[in-house]
Amino acid sequence: MVTDPVRSRGALIDRRTFLALAGAASLAPPSAAAEKDTLLFLGARLNKGGFEVVVVDERGRDRLVLPVEARGHSFAIDAPRRRAVAFGRSPGRYAVTFNVDGCGDPLAIAPPGNRHFFGHGVFTPDGRLMLSTENDFNGARGVIGIYDVQAGFERIGEFASGGVEPHEAVLSRDGRTLCIANGGILTHPDYERLKLNLDTMKPTLAYIDIATGEIVEQVSLAPELHQLSIRHLATDRTGTVWFGCQHQGQATERPPLVGRHRRGREPELFPGPSDALRAFDNYVGSMSVDASGDIVATSSPRGGLVAFWDCATGRFLGQQAIPDGCGVAPLGSGKVLATSGRGAVASMSPAAEVMLVEPDQSKPAWDNHLRVFV
């Protein structure tokens, strides 16, 4: 096994990471035309004790496997340039950018010593900047790191996220307003992932003009819901932001976990049927719209389910079971691809579930997020 570290843009990256692409490239189909017909998905996995980020096709078959040094989380995607950034999970000390077709070397991106990644990020539409959610842990505040893609992902600045613990961020259709879920939970890497402020946490949803770094709108939930951490985001066909929450208060409390926010209005929460809400066990692990943008899917690995909601009305449309399921990504109109920590890959709609890869403890375990490469 080759383990010599390679230094790249100030970060240490295992040489295996580089060699992996050469080996994985043989997994790709022979013609570029075939690739265009296949929807690609990105995910992070635990495989035989090692961590990897992968590109798979719409049947869950591996196309590219990239070993990484620690548990991965989510991705920033620049589809026009066939590029993605995989982030390490919080407290993330690594990110790596790579070509999804296995062309060229991956490049490691490290945060400054006094910041760490929270695991999510976006590219600007022109592909020039990459923005990532980060922790200024000594300042106990969230920031958005700004990386210059052309300059080899050099970090050229940051702006405040408008709260503590910016987790997921999505770019609005205007290409310049970043919507950030400030989860509100204070952590410090000296204490790994322990939550340090549950009694005083204050999550927010912040909209920031990335051209100026100014907060253009910020909303919170009712004060009695201050322990409802706003963490995951999806944008529907109309540009409305949907958010998924995790409740940090008492287990016997069952606040709604799924919400919608239209700019200039108060956030709305949708509890759904009481049995489904209970099954969520106060935890939304990931969310995604379908390909049409009219349906939003929310997963709960604790409940082992994916639930579907009508974006126009907030109506609960149904649920499908997938033990330890968390990753969801658009697969088609009314359908999402879902992945699980048990190795399962499934096609799901509110009415049906088709298992594409059967769960098996010996298979790679899918981590929290799945992203479609578009």
Next chain:
Amino acid sequence: MRKFLLLLIPALLSCPAVAQEGPGAQISLAFARPAFDALVEAADHAETTIGSLCEAPSQPALDAARDAFGGLVTTWGRASVLRFGPLAANNRFERLFFWPDPRGTTLKQVQGLLVEENEAATTAASLADGSVARQGLPALEVVLFGAGAEELTATGGGFRCRLGHAIAATIEDVAQDVLAGWAPSQPFAQSFIAPDGSSAPYRSASEVKGEIIKALTTVFQFVHAAELRPALGEKPDKARGKRAPFWRSDLTFELVVAQLQGARDLLEQAGFTEALPKDHRWIADSILFELNTALGALRSIDIPPEHAFEDQNARGKINLADLAVEHAGQQVSEQLAGALGLSMGFNALDGD
């Protein structure tokens, strides 16, 4: 308050027999209630002993109060494993043990109270309404072992002693509330002991098992990330024993040993070993092996925590214990849960 608790016992004995499956009944009866009853007893003893110190300050009286504090910390270590249900409600865990405390909030707040000498702060009710940092075990440790604690042996230490007495009383009150929450008549306990389709918060034996799995991973993560690793630092020159809990009272390793013993007992009393298919019983054995490794290493440390984290020999033992605990946690989440047929994987147990 103690009389109320004694009355609970006949209530327990007269509890009607119900169909019980799963580990809840055994853990409630043999682990949870004895652990929190012992915590109430230990807090009561600390309160009484500190009261005697306040009435007649002397070195022997201070020694007795400190001994009582030591008993309280180890009793807490065992009970703290059950960080769900009544202990998790109303910030009770944080009120008993505000930790980690990276900004030294407890020290600042207790020092502030000692400087102000505001008598209103020396009542349990006043403390209970204030910051969680000033009402638990770390706050009591600062009073009994922190800078200036020697004044407790003199008549001039009256305010400090009364503050300690009030903190001990607050700890007892919170412990009483937790114990009351485990009473068989309470909906939580009923649901834990005999879950059914309509009970809350648990509706099935699997959900109770899942709670126990989460409790185990939680305590292992806490010992690793909040108690041992921050004081160890990445390298010996980054070691800082004063970042460990209860370093002032030389109780760091006693606390961790009590927590790991508690986790081991919880694992055994849950009956998980017997519940595993025979070809998977190695998982439970492996977890127990890791815990015993950690316990042996920690018990063999014979220098105070303030210095142990930077001492080469002791540091090696702490590192071994820390790795063993971390590995035990991984085994629980990656192997045990699945082998027990629970749908909890690493997404459910350690998501983001």
